[in-house]
Amino acid sequence: MQRKSTPLTFGLIVIVGLLTVCPVVMLILGSFSQGLGSFGTFTLDKYIQSYTDPAFAEIIVNTIIFTLGSAVVATLLALFLAYLNTRTNIPFKFLFRIISIIPMMIPHILFAVSWLLLLNPSNGLINLFLKDVFNLSSSPFNIYTLPGMILVEGLLDLPIAYLILAPALASFDVSMEESSKVCGASNLRTLFMVTLPILRPAILASITLVIVRSLASFAVPSVIGMPGRIYVLATHIYRIIATGFATDYGMAAAVGMSALASSTILIYLYRYLTAEGDKYVTISSRGYRPAVIDLKKAKYPFFVIVAVLSFILIVLPVLVLLYTSMVPYSMVPSARAFSMMSLRNWTEVLGDPISILSVKNSMFLGIVGATLGVILSIFVCYAIVKVRTAASGILESLSFLSFSFPGIVIGVGFMWLFVRTPLYATIWALLIGYIATYLPYGIRPLTSAFVQIHAHLEESSKVCGAGTLYTLRRIIIPLLIPGIVSAWILMATMFVRELTLSVVLSRPGTEVLAVQVLRFAEDGLWGRLSALGIIMILISTTLVIIASLTGAKFTKIQTVGGDEPH
Amino acid sequence: MDIHISKLSKSYFSEGRRIEALFDVNLAIPANEIFTLLGPSGCGKTTLLRSIVGLEIPDEGEIRIGDEIVFSKDKGILVPPEKRGLSMVFQSYAIWPHMNVFDNVAYPLQTQKKPKEEIRDRVKKTLHFVQLGGFENRPATKLSGGQQQRVALARALVAEPKVILFDEPLSNLDAKLREETRKELREFLTKLRITAVYVTHDRIEALSLSDTVAVMKDGRIVEIGTPKKIYFDSDRSFVADFIGRANLVEGSISRVGINHTIVDTSLGPIVCRKKKDVSPGDAVVVCIRPEFIHVKEKAGGEGPNLFSGRIDSLIFVGDAYEGEIRVGDTELIVRVEPTLDVKQGDTVALSFDPNHCSILLK
Secondary structure (H helix, E strand, O other): OHHHHHHHHHHHHHHHHHHHHHHHHHHHHHHOOOOOOOOOOOOOHHHHHHHOOOOHHHHHHHHHHHHHHHHHHHHHHHHHHHHHHHHEOOOOOHHHHHHHHHHHOOOHHHHHHHHHHHHOOOOOHHHHHHHHHHOOOOOOOOOOOHHHHHHHHHHHHHHHHHHHHHHHHHOOOOHHHHHHHHOOOOHHHHHHHHHHHHOHHHHHHHHHHHHHHHHHOOHHHHHHHOOOOOOOHHHHHHHHHHOOOOOOHHHHHHHHHHHHHHHHHHHHHHHHHHHHHHHHOOOOOOOOOOOOEOOHHHHHHHHHHHHHHHHHHHHHHHHHHHHHHHOOOOOOOOHHHHHOOOOHHHHHHHOOHHHHHHHHHHHHHHHHHHHHHHHHHHHHHHHHHHHOOHHHHHHHHHHHHHHHOOHHHHHHHHHHHHOOOOOOOOHHHHHHHHHHHHHHHHHHHHHHHHHHOOHHHHHHHHHOOOOHHHHHHHHHHHHHHHHHHHHHHHHHHHHHOOOOOHHHHOOOOOOOHHHHHHHHHHHOOHHHHHHHHHHHHHHHHHHHHHHHHHHHHHHHHHHHOOOOOO | OOEEEEEEEEEEEEOOEEEEEEEEEEEEEOOOOEEEEEOOOOOOHHHHHHHHHOOOOOOEEEEEEOOEEEEEOOOOEEOOHHHOOOEEEOOOOOOOOOOEHHHHHHHHHHHOOOOHHHHHHHHHHHHHHOOOOOOOOOEHHHOOHHHHHHHHHHHHHOOOOOEEEEEOOOOOOOHHHHHHHHHHHHHHHHHHOOEEEEEEOOHHHHHHHOOEEEEEEOOEEEEEEOHHHHHHOOOEHHHHHHHOOOEEEEEEEEEEOOOEEEEEEOOEEEEEEOOOOOOOOOEEEEEEOHHHEEEEOOOOOOOOOEEEEEEEEEEEOOOOEEEEEEEOOEEEEEEEOOOOOOOOOOEEEEEEOHHHEEEEEO
């Protein structure tokens, strides 16, 4: 077994290495080159050109404020929610689980658009409503600002921060708080003097990861930032390659290097913090139930805050899109608005050949891409978890590498690569780019599935008289299915909504949903955008439901094996 | 069914070092007995068990189960585990988490493609036997540790295997449950009259469950015997020390008598049980178990092996005191009756019966 599998590990290292390292190498080469068509002679021109641009300093400042701001907003909100959920007797705790999984359901670009439809200064619904009610001459809110971007990005990254902070709070050894109270400290004092300091590594980890995510974020900077002329690194790169007459992939690569470098450093910091976190946050083996603080009468106001947050995060974007897709132009919901409702935007979208093409392309990428991605992930996880040679460590690092790559930057790297191959401007270029960039999303759930299959479970089947195939069919595959299903769902939903890589790689003929949504946003066609957005959400949701049902059905057949007594 | 193992060796490389997991192991496991492999962790006992069941492939030697050779290096025979017709209870139980209790237990019969009615009846009977009647439709992961252990046992028993192998099956249970399950297991196995090979590092488990115990160290079998023989009359100081608390006093043979052998030690001469094949001058170790050292408040009395010493420490542990008594330069651990009126610093008299002083080879 060991000897047979070594070629497998090396083969996978080559494949995953090609997928993840190649674009980075091409990006570096590209940044020192003269042009996309031919590398030309080694030159530092692009670096000098991009980093001496007088506007560049402002972009860096914007990027720092945007990423840090989003990190603070997301982490504070997540801390508040995680504390309420794990440590208080707030009612309806199931809401918290919903908050932690919504990013799968609503694509970021649609979330950003729905906030724009609510808060833009010229015809944002909330602005129009407030102007009507209070007879204001100008709009009270303007979303096309850094605070507007930070608010929306912060809300988008809230689930990630929550997923880091909630387990840390749940595994917290309460006796440390109790001893503080015994010493005479109040609840509030204990929170600030004991609880938060002990959670510091988890809080810092959350801030770091949100910074990485918002640095890579393209939806909010493009939909909200660009109309307000607020550029961050991601949109600056986009401006260099996608607007104007002289697109310059060399400069994009040179600018991208700084985003890639900061992102990689931050991911290392994140890993260091989470490793440290294990030392700090005392995870007790005795299965403590954390002491629950009775909120008493404050219970309901707190619950209202959580309910409003869930509404804002989940229901509101969909409602706004649905409403906008039906009305001819932006207007506050009223009897008149409802009387003017029609399906005109829908028929226009369904009659638009490019929109239809983008639906087809995204569905193809979602279904075929996720399937191929999951198959690759299965082999990689098998090599990492079950074969476990020294080379497996290299494979593991390689396959998580792309986690720290900002999509648009790696897209530029892929551009330098694909332009030299027949893959350029084909759907396969997008497919390869997607799988390379989102490989960690397939590997993570499958790794835990493989880890769960203890060697004893297989051996026990053999001792019971089962051959290799029988063991595979009755034991290994059924145990892997939940992992395969979650990996497939994660990858498929990511691919259907993919934006940052696609804005670089998508060419005429290979339009995808999110890029088409962005085009509508750039043209201000909000009605059609909303209709296409709803279609996008429906496709994701359908894929999730079909995958879950197939997984459940398959597991059931295998488990019962038709032998259960009735 | 009996198991014969001859000249079995297995080594592997770990971190650049060659580790001999088994070295020239020869063993005859008699049929219908509970045979225990006992030893500290890393002694090769689990490797030996896994070689019998077929999950490890030895480098050298031969394994015969009943009349069938299942492994032979020289004859080029290797029967895969699924064809050996054995069953095994794993340390982790290896209960399949995606199946209910019925499917877990029915699995070995399903692999044999038995008719459904027969499977149902035999699973029911077996579950009843391990006192899990009515648990058929429970998800296996929703059971307690002790119940999972019994599901694993039921799965091992259901196909009525020739031999059943146990790999530290009780080590994941808490102390109290471990004690109860040990008694249950003994009962089950005695009722079945089945050949059982049991691996453990727990000496109480080995002594209380087994008909025969084989003590292993560094990939070798050190000693084989009944629990009583191993406990009272071991030949090796490693075994005597591993199997229970013991005072091991070094000395040399001074005289070989008709009924007893006398050993010169740092305590003085000790009259020991007769040992064959030793002659005056041989370096040996005298083993005296703490429970066989009698402690009295005052010196006096008659007979061999009378000493006096000072109590260095005395700890009350409920049913007795555990004490350390210094005799000359030698510290002896003793068990003192809780009713005895002594305290730390007292000088007391010690005596031990020559029949409970055994001579071990070094």
